[in-house]
Each structure stands twice: as structure tokens, then as C-alpha cells.
Amino acid sequence: MMLKFLRLLKILRVSVRYGLDEIAISGLRKPRITKLIDTVFFWRDLSSPRGVRLRMALEELGPIFVKFGQVLSTRSDLIPPDLQIELARLQDRVPPFDPDLAIAQIRKSLGAHPDELFATFERNPVASASIAQVHFATLKDGRQVAVKVLRPGMKKTIDDDVALMHVAAEWISNVWADSKRLKPKEVVAEFDKYLHDELDLMREAANASQLRRNFADSHLLLVPEMHWDYCSSNVIVMERMHGIPVSQIDRLEAAGVDLKKLSSDGVEIFFTQVFRDGFFHADMHPGNILVSVEPETFGRYIALDFGIVGTLNDFDKDYLSQNFLAFFRRDYKRVAEAHIESGWAPKETRVDELESAVRACCEPIFDRPLKDISFGQILLRLFQTSRRFNVEVQPQLVLLQKTLLNIEGLGRQLDPDLDLWKTAKPYLENWMGEQVGWKGFVQRLKAEAPRYAHIFPQLPRLMHQALERHAEKPNDNTELIRQLVVEQQRTNRLLGAVVFVAMALGLGVAGFHLYARWHHLL
Numbered sequence: 001m002m003l004k005f006l007r008l009l010k011i012l013r014v015s016v017r018y019g020l021d022e023i024a025i026s027g028l029r030k031p032r033i034t035k036l037i038d039t040v041f042f043w044r045d046l047s048s049p050r051g052v053r054l055r056m057a058l059e060e061l062g063p064i065f066v067k068f069g070q071v072l073s074t075r076s077d078l079i080p081p082d083l084q085i086e087l088a089r090l091q092d093r094v095p096p097f098d099p100d101l102a103i104a105q106i107r108k109s110l111g112a113h114p115d116e117l118f119a120t121f122e123r124n125p126v127a128s129a130s131i132a133q134v135h136f137a138t139l140k141d142g143r144q145v146a147v148k149v150l151r152p153g154m155k156k157t158i159d160d161d162v163a164l165m166h167v168a169a170e171w172i173s174n175v176w177a178d179s180k181r182l183k184p185k186e187v188v189a190e191f192d193k194y195l196h197d198e199l200d201l202m203r204e205a206a207n208a209s210q211l212r213r214n215f216a217d218s219h220l221l222l223v224p225e226m227h228w229d230y231c232s233s234n235v236i237v238m239e240r241m242h243g244i245p246v247s248q249i250d251r252l253e254a255a256g257v258d259l260k261k262l263s264s265d266g267v268e269i270f271f272t273q274v275f276r277d278g279f280f281h282a283d284m285h286p287g288n289i290l291v292s293v294e295p296e297t298f299g300r301y302i303a304l305d306f307g308i309v310g311t312l313n314d315f316d317k318d319y320l321s322q323n324f325l326a327f328f329r330r331d332y333k334r335v336a337e338a339h340i341e342s343g344w345a346p347k348e349t350r351v352d353e354l355e356s357a358v359r360a361c362c363e364p365i366f367d368r369p370l371k372d373i374s375f376g377q378i379l380l381r382l383f384q385t386s387r388r389f390n391v392e393v394q395p396q397l398v399l400l401q402k403t404l405l406n407i408e409g410l411g412r413q414l415d416p417d418l419d420l421w422k423t424a425k426p427y428l429e430n431w432m433g434e435q436v437g438w439k440g441f442v443q444r445l446k447a448e449a450p451r452y453a454h455i456f457p458q459l460p461r462l463m464h465q466a467l468e469r470h471a472e473k474p475n476d477n478t479e480l481i482r483q484l485v486v487e488q489q490r491t492n493r494l495l496g497a498v499v500f501v502a503m504a505l506g507l508g509v510a511g512f513h514l515y516a517r518w519h520h521l522l
């Protein structure tokens with residue numbers, strides 16, 4: 001209790017020192033509070049820009065707050081650009097923890113000392129961050145591995161700090177006029193979930209395993225294999241990867257890697273993850289990306305660190321492809337319609353108003369050559385505009401927008417002439433084609449087949465029940481009848497399709513027979 005109180009005092013002291021109250025002044029309903037603080041703490045120096053002060057305050061408060069700032073920096077839908085830029089500079093530079101603690105953690109989690117588990121184990125970590133650190137080791141069969149160990153005592157630290165954040169969010173939402181839009185309570189709740197997800201390294205291992213499977217047949221991306229026998233929530237052991245960090249362009253060039261190809265491969269990998277798999281690596285900072293220079297996998301990307309992945313469902317993919325395609329055709333009406341149709345903009349939104357707002361913010365972007373257009377910027381603008389129309393921005397799309405900006409940044413660093421649109425267009429068109437074309441129809445038919453197999457046999461009984469009920473209570477079952485009619489219409493469509501396919505097949509087979517006979521006769 002005492003410790004919590006002291007921590008709270010520290011948070012208040014740091015907030016006051018860096019003038020965090022002043023950062024919120026524009027929206028405070030009670031500006032007198034800040035005037036009072038200014039008078040009492042007259043010696044405080046608030047001359048640095050507010051973003052810098054916020055960043056310094058978070059750094060002083062420690063790794064959990066630094067993580068919070070990093071996560072906030074990705075919320076372009078919530079945070080003004082000047083704060084966002086500074087928050088993105090936050091780095092969790094934390095000293096590594098004692099190797100003996102790492103060894104104790106491994107022993108507790110995997111049931112044996114690293115000396116028993118591995119042929120070799122490097123005591124000094126290769127990297128350390130706020131949540132975990134990585135040691136290299138060799139398995140008994142000679143395979144090289146990387147051992148990621150969770151920082152001991154993290155759960156308690158996180159629980160304590162996040163509990164204080166919840167209290168602060170509650171307080172802020174009571175006094176801050178802008179809290180209805182900025183939703184501090186929801187933001188902290190989301191962060192709480194995010195941190196607890198990161199605390200479970202098994203989730204990270206599972207993400208890596210899924211991504212590896214998705215790219216098993218690809219010549220573009222390598223993902224380390226997880227050694228499941230050595231994985232737990234606190235420790236994971238994976239194949240050690242060798243490569244040059246993608247940010248070290250000189251080394252890549254010296255090794256003979258084709259940077260232009262690397263750049264477009266990066267975009268291809270990203271769009272494949274988004275539009276084919278709906279499962280994307282969302283922590284694509286350069287520290288997590290290597291490039292292989294081994295002869296058999298030369299020039300392939302290597303992904304590391306799978307703590308954050310984004311998932312998209314068909315609905316999200318549809319939204320994205322419709323919007324991107326409409327954008328590049330400058331069809332802002334379609335963009336507006338897509339927002340209202342998807343239910344993200346309120347039904348009563350006027351299409352023409354949303355359309356002209358979208359036009360105002362996007363038209364300037366198109367004044368540049370196509371190769372300079374940023375997809376990430378487009379999405380960002382779209383989110384900013386839609387906020388004014390009470391569109392709820394979906395967290396998975398915010399994650400995607402951040403990743404897209406990373407990918408663009410990376411791609412253009414490797415090849416300043418990279419034309420993202422050219423590389424991305426086939427993926428969007430393919431997705432759209434699959435959705436609306438014949439292929440999409442067949443796919444949906446396949447997906448729905450088990451449902452129909454279940455419904456068909458029940459139809460006569462359901463109809464019978466409906467008619468009986470109608471006879472008993474003539475006005476009471478319009479909804480049921482409506483549902484039956486809808487179901488029957490779907491059934492008719494399906495039957496139509498089945499009959500059509502059967503006829504087509506039948507005709508095909510008959511034709512083939514005729515042809516064969518004719519051929520035979522000749």
C-alpha cells in the first residue's frame with residue numbers, strides 16, 4: 001500500500017514537473033487547477049515543446065510508461081501530430097537484467113538449468129528490452145537457437161502501474177472535456193490487454209508459427225522455427241537466424257543484395273499478409289527485420305519479434321480494397337458510400353458532405369507523382385476525416401496504418417523510386433475479383449455448403465410450424481415468415497446455382513462424349 005502511494009506521488013511529481021497538466025489545458029473544464037499548479041510550482045520550466053516534455057516525463061516514469069507512450073504514438077486517430085512524433089521517439093533503453101535471473105527464469109519455466117537443456121548458453125544477452133531479453137544458445141543436437149526470456153517480476157510491475165493508469169484515466173475522463181472523444185478509460189483498458197498479451201510469450205511463439213506456415217512456400221520471407229519442447233509463457237526458444245539488419249544499407253549493398261527488388265519484395269510481403277492471409281506482422285521496425293545473405297536463401301527477408309500481429313477479417317479487407325481502389329480513381333463518392341454501407345459512419349450521414357470532406361483532405365495528395373503518394377498518409381487522412389463524422393476507427397486498421405507507414409518508409413529508404421501503387425494494385429484487384437467475381441461466388445458457395453446441408457432437411461418442418469402458428473396467431477409471426485422467405489430465396493439462389501453448375505458440367509461431359517464419339521467415328 002505504502003509502495004503504491006509512493007509510486008502515485010512520483011507520478012504526480014513528474015507530471016507536474018513536466019507540465020503535463022498544461023498539455024491538457026486546452027480541454028480542461030477546470031483550468032483553475034492548472035493556474036493553481038502554476039502558482040504553487042512557480043519554478044518549473046515549461047519552455048520545451050509539449051511533446052518533448054511528455055516524452056521526458058514518460059521516460060522518467062519507467063518502461064511501462066514508455067511502452068504506453070509507444071502504443072499511444074500509433075494512435076494517429078487520437079493523438080495530435082506533434083505529440084505523436086515525439087512519442088514515436090521513445091525507446092525502451094533499459095539495462096539488461098542479471099544473467100542469473102534469466103537462468104533462474106529458464107529453470108523455473110522449463111524445469112532444468114540451461115547447462116542441462118543446452119549444449120552451450122551465452123550468459124550475456126544479445127539484446128534486452130523492457131519486457132524480455134534474448135540469449136543465444138546451442139541445442140544438444142547442434143542447432144543454434146535464440147532464447148527469449150521474460151524479465152522477472154514484470155507481471156507485478158505491470159499490474160501496479162496499470163492500476164494507477166486506470167485511476168488516472170477515470171479522473172481525467174471526469175474533468176477533461178475532450179475525454180468523450182479521446183476515451184482515456186478505453187485507451188488504458190486496451191493498453192492493459194496489449195501488455196498482458198505481450199507477457200505471454202506463448203502467444204508470440206504461436207504468432208510466429210502461423211506466419212511461418214503462411215509463408216512456407218514463399219521465396220520472400222523467412223520466419224524462425226519455434227522449438228515447442230522448450231517454450232513456455234516466460235521463455236521461448238527458436239531457431240537462430242543470421243542476416244544483415246535491413247537498416248544497414250551499406251552492408252547490404254556490399255553483400256550484393258538487389259535493393260530495388262528488396263524494396264518491392266517488402267511491399268509484396270505486406271500486401272500478401274494483409275489481403276491473402278488477413279494476418280500481418282505489426283511490429284515492423286527495422287530492428288526486427290534482417291536480410292539473409294546465406295547462399296541458399298540469399299536476399300530473403302527474415303522477420304523477428306512476433307509480439308504484435310494484426311488480424312483482418314473479410315469485412316476489413318473489403319473495406320480497405322474498396323477504399324484504396326476508389327481513392328486511386330479519385331471516386332470520393334464511393335469512399336463516402338463505403339463508409340456508410342459498412343455501418344462505420346452513422347446511417348444518417350450525408351454522402352455528399354462526407355464525400356466533400358474526403359475530397360478536401362485527399363485531393364492535395366494526388367498532386368504528386370504516383371510514386372510519392374503515401375498509402376499510410378491516405379489512411380491517416382481518412383481516419384482523421386472520418387473522426388469528424390463520428391466514425392469509430394477500428395483498432396486493427398490503426399495498427400495496419402502504422403505498419404503501412406513503416407513499410408513505406410522502409411521501402412523508400414531502399415528504393416526512393418518505389419511505386420507502391422504499382423506493386424499493390426494487383427493484390428487489391430485480385431482481392432476485389434475474388435469477392436465479386438465467379439471465383440468469389442464459388443468460394444462463398446463452398447463456405448456456405450455445410451450451413452445449407454444443415455438447413456435443407458429442416459425446411460419442411462420449419463414451414464409447417466410457421467403455417468401452424470400462423471393459423472393459431474395470424475398476426476404474430478410475420479418475422480418468422482419473413483425469415484423463411486429470406487431463407488427460401490437464398491435456397492432458391494443456391495439451387496439455381498447448383499442446377500446451373502450441374503447443367504454446365506452435364507453439357508460439358510455430354511459434349512466431351514459426343515466429341516469423343518465423333519472423333520472415334522472419324
Ligand SMILES: Nc1ncnc2c1ncn2[C@@H]1O[C@H](COP(=O)(O)OP(=O)(O)OP(=O)(O)O)[C@@H](O)[C@H]1O
Pocket residue numbers: 126127128129130131132133134146148224238239240241242287288304305306307
Ligand atoms: N531468432 C533469432 N535469431 C537471431 N537473433 C534474434 C532472434 N530473435 C531475437 N534476436 C535478436 O534479439 C533482438 C531482440 O529480439 P526481439 O525483438 O524479439 O525482442 P524484444 O524484447 O521484443 O525487443 P524489442 O521490443 O526492442 O523489439 C533482435 O533484434 C535480434 O537482434
